[in-house]
């Protein structure tokens with residue numbers, strides 16, 4: 001379970017370029033829940049994920065993971081519990097290392113490093129099995145540097161790597177954005193299978209209104225650093241993309257920033 005208590009994040013505090021990226025964010029996401037997040041540019045979606053991942057320390061408030069206060073833990077210190085997939089398919093893997101080495105590094109993430117051969121024959125067999133599940137023939141390419149793989153193949157491998165450490169939390173930062181429609185559908189399937197298998201909490205940032213509505217259990221809309229709309233169940237599935245565009249752009253039924261401030 002992920003919990004944010006009164007999280008505020010200010011960049012450049014006290015300078016002329018001060019920006020309040022997150023403000024009064026209170027959020028609980030139980031294990032097993034898949035949450036989609038939408039909002040216009042600059043709404044605070046990446047800031048939310050960055051605070052949860054430990055990239056930024058909140059100016060105020062707390063972040064709890066599995067009941068543990070991780071607010072002051074650095075990215076590497078929570079890497080065993082939090083996995084993240086970025087929008088750039090090239091960001092999640094080390095390009096010059098082989099597929100096998102990338103998988104070995106991912107499996108070791110968040111663990112104490114030991115001086116032992118990274119890829120034993122036994123581990124190689126396990127990697128082939130894991131890769132075969134992707135259905136991309138990558139189980140025959142363990143020795144290839146990942147730079148030879150297509151964007152969709154790399155993002156699929158990144159998803160696989162994210163799941164290897166059995167994280168409590170999966171952060172998906174527009175991870176489908178750079179993919180063509182067919183690959184996008186395949187990586188989304190893989191994402192949902194992984195979420196089910198891990199039983200973790202997942203947060204998926206998207207600019208696709210259709211995905212935001214159709215995927216997952218709960219939908220959050222962010223605006224100016226706040227969660228202004230939080231919907232689940234039948235009310236979520238009843239939304240249309242056009243309703244959601246209205247809410248995101250401040251024309252719909254979500255409470256306005258003015259109402260939130262008043263309340």
Ligand SMILES: Nc1ncnc2c1ncn2[C@@H]1O[C@H](COP(=O)(O)OP(=O)(O)OP(=O)(O)O)[C@@H](O)[C@H]1O
Nearest residue numbers: 011019020021039040041042043044045046047048
């Ligand atoms: N490192 C930083 N330094 C200063 N300001 C920042 C920094 N990171 C984000 N911001 C500002 O914080 C606000 C929220 O940005 P954030 O990236 O979280 O928005 P977003 O909803 O993810 O937007 P997008 O959809 O464009 O990615 C913006 O005004 C942004 O310019």
